[in-house]
Amino acid sequence: MDTADTLRFDNRLIQRLPGDPEPSNQRREVRGAAWSAVMPTPVTAPSTLAVWPEVADLLGLPAGFVDSVDFAEVFAGNALLQGMQPWAANYGGHQFGRWAGQLGDGRAISLGELVAADGRHWELQLKGAGPTPYSRGADGRAVLRSSIREFLCSEAMHHLGVPTTRALSLVGSGEGVLRDMFYDGHPDIEPGAIVCRVAPSFLRFGSFELPASRGEQELLQQMADTCIARDFPELQGSGEALLGDWFGQIAVRSAEMVAHWMRVGFVHGVMNTDNMSVLGLTIDYGPYGWVEDYDPDWTPNTTDAQGRRYRFGTQPQVVFWNLTRLAQALAPLFADVQPLQAGLDAFQATLAACTRRDVAAKLGLSAADAADLQLHQRWQQLMQDGAMDMTLAYRALIGLDVASPDPAVLDGVFYDPARQAAVREPLLQWLHDYATRLRADPLEAAERIARMTRANPLYVLRNWLAQEAIERASEGDMGGVRALQEVLRDPYTERAGLEHYAGRRPAWADHKAGCSMLSCSS
Incomplete structure (x- = not known):
């Protein structure tokens, strides 16, 4: 892999935080540790199905490496580049409003933290690369359909201007994965795939909730200190003042993120606290969707079909609820909870300001x-x-x-x-x-039109469009995925010949599996 030998990994997270002393890859409860060392499980016939070139460029990956067989080997989990030290993170979370205890990276394995040429750090994480100590009864794999959805949506959101994790590659495993897509007792073998997703950090609200729930205050303090030093280097100060500023930044970024969701009509579908990034990034693309016929009560998640906890219209309130859970987890680090309350207040103020900003932009007002x-x-x-x-x-x-x-x-x-x-x-x-x-309004007509065009996308990753690409890919044709990549790179500019991608949901998709509501099966 000589073409990639100039890449540098420093893996700060696992250097600064305590790891699991148990080396075996057995499902278990892991205490007093933020991560477990674990190797991806090799697959039989890895092949690169798709790549986002702009992400490869962001990381500084040599073109010759991206186009090589070695690339598929690395990003399927069959091989490591020099400096990679794979791990799975330990975290907990509230799922559908209830504390779920230890969860962790059950099918995600971080390969390492890459230091790009511009000095930025990027954590490279494989999703679907095999079991970890946190997999519980699952196999740690992912199927092609869900992998395509995450691969496409990560970059679609980025180009919409929504804070998000990124996606580098989609690699086929050459193996089948058994999944019960409808949870109806009729599992089937589906093609497997692995996504490499990219972010400065994959720390979640649940990363702090778990040690707090166990009374592991020293680990909780270490987690906070490491997160601030690694992911919020712009923050200055010390002690509780610094911790308060940090929580305030998490709250502000979370408000900005969910405001963008509401602006473009995105519904996450599974807003559990373990799916909330402390960087305010959209993370964990599962049963997501875009609102089509406008309904604030719509959710794309079949698991949430009854309670609709995570429906479109309640997303800002859910983020606030999740932030409150994070504040409770961090409270042992504070003598006075006022800085945490200030952060929650900052969320509300930021959300209100973002809403006014976005309403003005979407309606073409100054x-x-x-x-x-x-x-x-x-x-x-x-x-x-x-x-x-x-x-x-x-x-x-x-x-x-x-x-x-x-x-x-x-x-x-x-x-x-x-x-x-x-x-x-x-x-x-x-x-x-x-x-x-x-x-x-004082805006001139041309300025109003330009402002509305920048705020209101024309091309979004509707579930039925993704499903069309998935069905083609399942037959070995990646043309639908590549076409969507081109469309989603520029979601605000109307282009001739792309009418299909800017159309209403067709009648055939109203009740077709994968086109409206989706399960968490992957």
Whole structure:
């Protein structure tokens, strides 16, 4: 692997935090340790199915290495580059509102922390590379369909401007994986695959919850100190003041992240505390989805179909609830909880500011006040009552004639003619009020259009589009994945010939598996 011999790994996390002294890869409870050393399990016939070249460039991977057989060997887990020291992280979490105890990286194995040429650090993590001490009864593998979804969505979110982990590669294992996709007692063999995902850190809220739940205060302090030094080097000070500033930064970044989710219509689907990044990155792409016919109560997760805890409209409240759990975990490090309360207050203030910012941008206003927020709420209710496609409805507003607003500009966004007819009169009134507001705004028309175009994507990774690519890939044709890569690189610019990727959900996808709601099966 001579073409990659210039890469440097420093693996700061495992150098600074205590590891599991037990070397065996047996499922077990791991106490007093932040990680366990574990090797990926080799696969029989690794092959590179897809790569995001911009991520390879970000990491400084030589082109010759990316195009080589060695690349597939490394990012399938069959081989290591010099300096890699694989590990699986130990963490806990609240799942669907209940404490679940130890969870950990059950099918994720970090290869090492790469130091890029610009000095930035990137943790390279394989998802689906075999069992770890945290796998419980699972096999540590991932199937092609879920791996494609994570591979595509990580970069789709990045190009939308949403804070996220990144994706480098999608490697086929050449092996089958047994999965019960519908949890109905009928498992099937599916093709396996491994994603390499990339982030400055994969530390989660649950990374701190677990030692706190066990009374391991020394480890909790070490975790906090290491996270600040490694991931928040801009923070200065010491003691509780530094810890308070750190928690405040986590809260602010989390608010910015979820505000972007709401802006683009993304629904995470499994917002457990073990799926919350302390860097405010979108992490762990499972049964996610984009809102199509606008419904704040929609969730893409079949496991959450009854309670709908993680539905679209409640995502900001869930992030706040999760932050409260993190604050409780960190409380033993504080003599006074006021800095933690200040962080929670910062979340609320940041979320409110982000909401005003995004409403103004999506509606093409120079700024949004309370009256504008009410105008926007009326629009959201019309989208829901009229069964409008969220992405297409906002884009359609860009073409509104402000001098003579005509509802015909929205004709292509409705899913149900009867519901379209039912909202005709209130929609006419709203368009009149909106046009009046635009005429009073100081933004020039060209600036308004440009601002709306930057805030309202046209191309998003709808589940049915991902499913089309998955079905082609399952037959050995990666053309659908490659086509989506090209589309999703530039989600805001309308391009000729891409009408299929900017269309409403077709009727065939209304109830097709993988096209609307999804299970956590992977």
